[in-house]
Amino acid sequence: MRVHYYGIANCFLEQYGTSPVLIAPENYSVQMMQQYGFVQLSDGRWAHYLTEAEFRYIQTTPIGSDAVFSYGPQAGSVQGEPQLDPESKSKADKLTWGSIASWVIAIILAQIEDLQVIVPVFSVISLVLIIIARVKYKQHRFSKVMMTVYLVLLAVGIAMAVIAGLVLVAMCNSCVSSCDGHGM
Numbered sequence: 001m002r003v004h005y006y007g008i009a010n011c012f013l014e015q016y017g018t019s020p021v022l023i024a025p026e027n028y029s030v031q032m033m034q035q036y037g038f039v040q041l042s043d044g045r046w047a048h049y050l051t052e053a054e055f056r057y058i059q060t061t062p063i064g065s066d067a068v069f070s071y072g073p074q075a076g077s078v079q080g081e082p083q084l085d086p087e088s089k090s091k092a093d094k095l096t097w098g099s100i101a102s103w104v105i106a107i108i109l110a111q112i113e114d115l116q117v118i119v120p121v122f123s124v125i126s127l128v129l130i131i132i133a134r135v136k137y138k139q140h141r142f143s144k145v146m147m148t149v150y151l152v153l154l155a156v157g158i159a160m161a162v163i164a165g166l167v168l169v170a171m172c173n174s175c176v177s178s179c180d181g182h183g184m
Contacts, residue, residue, distance in 0.1 A: 003058060003067045004085075005048060006036050013058060014047075020055045021047040062088060062136055092137035096146050098128035103150075126150075 002023055003011040011022040024038055024046040038046040050058070054069070061067040068085045106122035107117045130150060133143035 001058075001061065001065070001067060003062075003069075005069045007032060008036050008038070008048075013049070016041065016047060016049075020050045025049050050149040057139075060138055080120075088137055089140065092133050092143055095129050095133035096140070096143045099126045099133065099146060102126035102129065166183060 002009075003013060005011050005022055005024075008022075008024050008028055008133040010038065014021055014023050022038075024033060026045075027064070028046070033046045035042075036048065038048045043049050057069075058067045067090050088095050102122045106119045106126060109122065110119045124172045130143060130147050133140060134147050139141060
């Protein structure tokens with residue numbers, strides 16, 4: 001896996017003593033290495049000692065993808081927050097939009113009486129896609145937002161079902177109590 005650490009591209013991860021470090025390629029100036037917090041090791045190579053958060057980010061980068069540390073210009077990024085590489089972001093966007101499309105299709109099909117039987121299929125597809133996006137691309141904000149929206153909608157739906165059940169029980173109780181002693 002390649003690691004692009006801000007302005008230093010194509011670094012590789014290595015264990016140096018007991019610490020995880022990024023080893024920079026040799027084609028960068030001393031000034032640039034120092035600017036990005038790299039130090040020269042006794043063997044002459046330049047290394048950046050990783051913080052715990054940086055090391056975790058590299059470990060959670062999907063296999064086959066590059067770990068990219070960048071200050072942006074990605075919209076909505078926090079300065080210094082690890083970012084997805086463009087290919088991973090594109091995949092995460094596709095999964096999230098696919099989830100939204102499945103959810104919208106489920107809502108539309110719920111309105112058509114003959115097709116209501118397949119609504120759960122599209123609902124499950126929607127949830128599976130967003131869960132895959134969240135698991136594979138943890139730092140993808142769009143999928144985080146959509147997962148939150150789905151969870152809020154689920155909570156509202158459960159609350160409405162509980163309230164409807166309580167209202168039904170109260171109505172049945174009222175009917176039964178008003179019938180006591182009549183006709184028996």
